[in-house]
Structure formats: structure tokens, C-alpha cells
Amino acid sequence: xxxxxxxxxxxxxxxxxxxxxxxxxxxxxxxxxxxxxxxxxxxxxxxxxxxxxxxxxxxxxxxxxxxxxxxxxxxxxxxxxxxxxxxxxxxxxxxxxxxxxxxxxxxxxxxxxxxxxxxxxxxxxxxxxxxxxxxxxxxxxxxxxxxxxxxxxxxxxxxxxxxxxxxxxxxxxxxxxxxxxxxxxxxxxxxxxxxxxxxxxxxxxxxxxxxxxxxxxxxxxxxxxxxxxxx
Amino acid sequence: xxxxxxxxxxxxxxxxxxxxxxxxxxxxxxxxxxxxxxxxxxxxxxxxxxxxxxxxxxxxxxxxxxxxxxxxxxxxxxxxxxxxxxxxxxxxxxxxxxxxxxxxxxxxxxxxxxxxxxxxxxxxxxxxxxxxxxxxxxxxxxxxxxxxxxxxxxxxxxxxxxxxxxxxxxxxxxxxxxxxxxxxxxxxxxxxxxxxxxxxxxxxxxxxxxxxxxxxxxxxxxxxxxxxxxxxxxxxxxxxxxxxxxxxxxxxxxxxxxxxxxxxxxxxxxxxxxxxxxxxxxxx
Numbered sequence: 001x002x003x004x005x006x007x008x009x010x011x012x013x014x015x016x017x018x019x020x021x022x023x024x025x026x027x028x029x030x031x032x033x034x035x036x037x038x039x040x041x042x043x044x045x046x047x048x049x050x051x052x053x054x055x056x057x058x059x060x061x062x063x064x065x066x067x068x069x070x071x072x073x074x075x076x077x078x079x080x081x082x083x084x085x086x087x088x089x090x091x092x093x094x095x096x097x098x099x100x101x102x103x104x105x106x107x108x109x110x111x112x113x114x115x116x117x118x119x120x121x122x123x124x125x126x127x128x129x130x131x132x133x134x135x136x137x138x139x140x141x142x143x144x145x146x147x148x149x150x151x152x153x154x155x156x157x158x159x160x161x162x163x164x165x166x167x168x169x170x171x172x173x174x175x176x177x178x179x180x181x182x183x184x185x186x187x188x189x190x191x192x193x194x195x196x197x198x199x200x201x202x203x204x205x206x207x208x209x210x211x212x213x214x215x216x217x218x219x220x221x222x223x224x225x226x227x228x229x230x231x
Numbered sequence: 232x233x234x235x236x237x238x239x240x241x242x243x244x245x246x247x248x249x250x251x252x253x254x255x256x257x258x259x260x261x262x263x264x265x266x267x268x269x270x271x272x273x274x275x276x277x278x279x280x281x282x283x284x285x286x287x288x289x290x291x292x293x294x295x296x297x298x299x300x301x302x303x304x305x306x307x308x309x310x311x312x313x314x315x316x317x318x319x320x321x322x323x324x325x326x327x328x329x330x331x332x333x334x335x336x337x338x339x340x341x342x343x344x345x346x347x348x349x350x351x352x353x354x355x356x357x358x359x360x361x362x363x364x365x366x367x368x369x370x371x372x373x374x375x376x377x378x379x380x381x382x383x384x385x386x387x388x389x390x391x392x393x394x395x396x397x398x399x400x401x402x403x404x405x406x407x408x409x410x411x412x413x414x415x416x417x418x419x420x421x422x423x424x425x426x427x428x429x430x431x432x433x434x435x436x437x438x439x440x441x442x443x444x445x446x447x448x449x450x451x452x453x454x455x456x457x458x459x460x461x462x463x464x465x466x467x468x469x470x471x472x473x474x475x476x477x478x479x480x481x482x483x484x485x486x487x488x489x490x491x492x493x494x495x496x497x498x499x500x501x502x503x504x505x506x507x508x509x510x511x512x513x514x515x
Contacts, residue, residue, distance in 0.1 A: 013433060014433050047514065050316075050319075050320050051319060051320070051512070052315070052316060052319055052320070052512065052513075052514045053512070053513050053514065054510075054511040054512060054513055068324075069322050069323065069324055070322075072320055072321065072322040072323075073322040075320070077316075077320050079313075079316045081313055081316075082313060083313045083314060083315075083316035083317050084314070084317060085243070085314055085317075087246070092242075096239060099235050099238075099239070100232075100235060100321045100322060100323070101322070
């Protein structure tokens with residue numbers, strides 16, 4: 001079943017074209033790595049899918065419907081920066097998510113908070129940057145969404161935290177759901193990926209399954225990435 | 232969903248605006264207590280009086296200014312900074328988001344204006360009442376009688392309230408409240424529209440929003456000044472024969488003109504804002 005479909009998707013910022021004629025289909029039940037160097041258009045694509053940017057041309061459909069209330073109901077999105085109000089307590093943010101997302105599981109969220117020894121009564125701004133990122137990840141992964149979109153979830157955290165984050169992602173997503181992960185730390189995530197999308201200068205360079213690509217090139221995804229995007 | 236948005240909006244905004252407006256009440260109570268003492272009865276009371284009046288006026292202006300600015304900042308921060316990634320990915324329409332912010336903003340702005348007016352009235356009443364304290368009791372009764380008879384539409388000078396203000400006291404108060412409400416809604420919408428216009432720019436969106444605000448403010452002030460000229464010209468041409476009829480014409484024309492012009496502005500700002508927020512969102 002096609003979960004996400006982009007047709008002739010283009011995004012321009014003035015004279016600069018960030019994305020050009022992107023055609024993409026993502027099916028249910030896959031973990032897809034959106035890989036590319038800085039400025040290649042990864043975040044732009046993810047923002048377009050989440051309705052945070054308006055396309056210059058082209059269409060995006062989630063479960064066959066254009067980006068809107070329905071698509072936001074089934075997408076769980078983790079941006080690449082802190083996006084929660086720091087003055088709110090963790091508990092209040094949990095209530096906020098529970099209020100708006102029917103698929104949010106508070107039990108799962110509180111359980112993960114307890115495992116990480118994060119006090120839900122603490123204000124977000126009193127927590128360290130790494131802990132804030134973990135809280136955000138807990139919120140996003142505590143939803144039983146159809147599509148998880150994670151923008152650089154492991155950037156800027158220590159290796160131990162990376163393991164925790166990847167473990168959290170893998171142990172909490174629904175089998176029928178898909179995960180679209182944007183990153184350039186490929187070696188850390190390549191073992192969990194089913195598919196990869198290489199994005200370069202706003203266009204899709206490669207979209208293939210990890211197994212096919214490895215068999216074809218006889219190299220790891222990390223090595224292929226380094227060769228494709230060699231400076 | 233609008234109800235949920237309003238609930239969270241209320242919780243978020245109240246944290247700042249509730250204590251701020253509580254400040255007006257506290258200031259008013261303190262002012263009334265000071266006015267009921269003999270502090271101004273001494274010969275050298277003028278500097279203290281001026282200082283306190285200045286402090287009160289500045290405080291009230293600051294409270295009102297902060298309220299409005301906070302409403303604008305809250306709207307901008309929630310929808311167009313990092314927090315916009317949360318609000319714009321909620322399963323709600325942009326129109327619902329806008330309406331939740333608008334309703335909360337208008338409520339707090341109106342409440343703040345109402346408190347400001349009531350505070351000024353309370354201090355005025357307290358000052359008037361105290362001024363008659365040193366006279367015989369009959370003078371105080373006269374002050375209260377005068378106040379209540381004015382409210383009932385009668386005055387000792389032979390002119391009724393309606394003769395002077397052009398409306399019965401009840402209608403006059405309703406019209407004043409309506410003026411206050413429309414002015415608040417239009418102020419909030421003007422800020423929101425400026426922010427939304429600023430989002431049309433590729434860069435320097437906040438600076439552009441401030442620029443748009445100043446431009447819209449100047450245009451609306453010029454237009455409303457011109458609109459206010461109409462009653463003046465009418466008064467000049469009619470040439471009122473006494474001060475009561477002058478004020479009567481002034482108020483009976485000025486207040487409805489102000490309300491109508493504010494309603495027109497509200498409609499323009501609302502339609503433009505709704506068009507912009509529905510059309511494009513490009514978060515940085």
C-alpha cells in the first residue's frame with residue numbers, strides 16, 4: 001500500500017531551487033533512510049510532507065489525500081531542532097499531545113520517561129539539550145502513527161544516546177507503519193534501513209532497497225554514500 | 232478541535248496576562264486607598280501628587296502596551312518560529328489555529344482595556360468622594376446624589392445626561408464598551424495581519440512585519456483622523472448655540488463613527504489575515 005506519494009514536487013526559494021521534480025513513493029512497513037549531504041534538500045522535503053512549506057509546484061499525497069488535517073493525523077514528525085515550548089512541564093506537553101493526537105499512548109510515553117529517569121514535573125528548559133531531544137523523541141514515538149518522519153534524530157548526541165534513540169525507534173514503531181529517517185550519520189543507522197533515498201542538489205539520485213544496493217555495489221551504504229557525494 | 236486549541240491557548244497566555252492584569256487591580260486598590268488618606272491635603276503635596284499620577288499613568292500604559300505586545304509575540308512565536316513546527320503539524324486547520332489565537336488575544340486585550348477604564352473611573356470616583364470629605368456630610372451625599380442622578384439621566388444644571396452626551400446613560404455605556412471592544416479586536420488583528428504579511432518576505436520577516444505594522448498604523452490613523460473630521464465639520468456648520476448641544480452633537484456623531492470605522496477595519500484585517508494564513512506557510 002502506498003503511504004506517501006510525491007509527484008513532480010518542486011520547491012523554490014526565490015531564484016534558488018531547493019527541490020526539483022521529485023517523484024517518490026513510500027510504502028507501508030519500511031524503514032527508509034533519506035540520505036544526502038548538507039543543503040541537499042532533505043529537510044525541505046520533510047517540511048513539505050508535513051505541510052510546513054508550500055510547494056512551488058507538484059503534489060504530495062499521504063494515504064491518497066493531500067497534505068492537511070488528515071495527513072497530520074497519521075504522521076508523527078520529529079524536526080531537527082527543539083520545537084517545544086521550554087516553559088512547559090514535560091507532563092503538560094504529554095497532556096498536549098494526548099489532547100490532539102488520538103493515537104498518542106501516554107502509558108508508553110510515561111514508561112519511557114521513567115526508564116530514562118526524566119521527571120515529568122520538570123520544565124523542559126531545565127533539562128539538558130540531550131534530554132530535551134529524548135523527550136521529543138519519546139513524544140513522537142509514543143504515537144501509533146502510519147508514518148514517522150524523523151529529521152536528524154541522532155545528530156548532536158553521544159554514541160550511547162544514539163543507541164538508545166535507535167533502540168527506541170525500532171522498539172516502538174508499528175510494524176505496518178513506515179519510518180523516514182533523514183541523516184548523514186549513515187554508518188549508525190544503515191543496519192536498520194530497508195530502503196535508502198540518496199538526495200543530491202534537490203533531486204533524487206538513487207532510491208533502492210538496501211539489499212539490492214549492497215548486492216549491486218558490493219559495498220556498505222556508508223561507502224556508497226561517500227563515493228556518490230565525494231567532494 | 233477549536234475547543235482544545237482554545238483550552239491550551241488559554242493556559243499558555245494566562246500565565247503572563249493574568250498576573251499582568253491582576254497588577255492593574257492591585258494598582259487601583261492601592262490608588263483608592265492612597266486617595267482616601269490625607270496625603271494630598273498638606274501644602275507641599277503637589278510633588279507627591281504629580282509623582283503618583285505619573286507612576287499610575289505610566290504603569291497603566293505599560294500594562295496595556297505589554298498586553299498587546301505579548302499577544303503579538305505569542306502569535307508570532309507559536310506559529311512562525313521553532314514552535315510553529317508543533318502547532319502547524321497538529322491535526323487542525325490553519326483557520327482553527329488562527330481563530331484560537333484571535334479569540335484568546337481579543338479576550339485579553341478587551342479585558343485589559345476594560346480594567347484600565349474601570350481603574351481610571353474607580354480612582355476618579357475615589358478622588359471626588361474624598362474631596363468632599365472635609366465638607367459637611369451633606370456634601371458627600373450631594374456628591375453621591377449627583378453621581379447617581381447623572382447615571383439616572385438627570386443633572387442639577389437642568390441638562391439631562393442625554394442632552395449632553397446624546398444618549399441615555401445605559402446606551403452611552405454600551406456604546407463605549409462597543410468602542411472599546413472593536414478597538415481591541417482591530418488592534419489584535421492589525422498585529423496579526425502585519426506578522427502574516429511579513430511572512431511573505433524571503434528574509435528579515437520579523438523586521439518586515441514591524442514595517443508593515445507601522446505602515447498599516449499610519450494609514451489607519453490618517454484615515455480615522457479624516458473620518459473624525461466629518462463630525463467636526465458638521466458641528467462647525469450647524470453652529471451649536473450652547474455647550475450642551477455642542478457635546479451632544481459631538482458624542483452622538485463621534486462614537487458611532489468610531490465604531491463603524493473600527494468594524495470596517497476589523498473586516499478588512501480579518502479577511503486579509505484569513506486569506507494569508509490559508510494560502511501559504513513557509514516556516515524558516
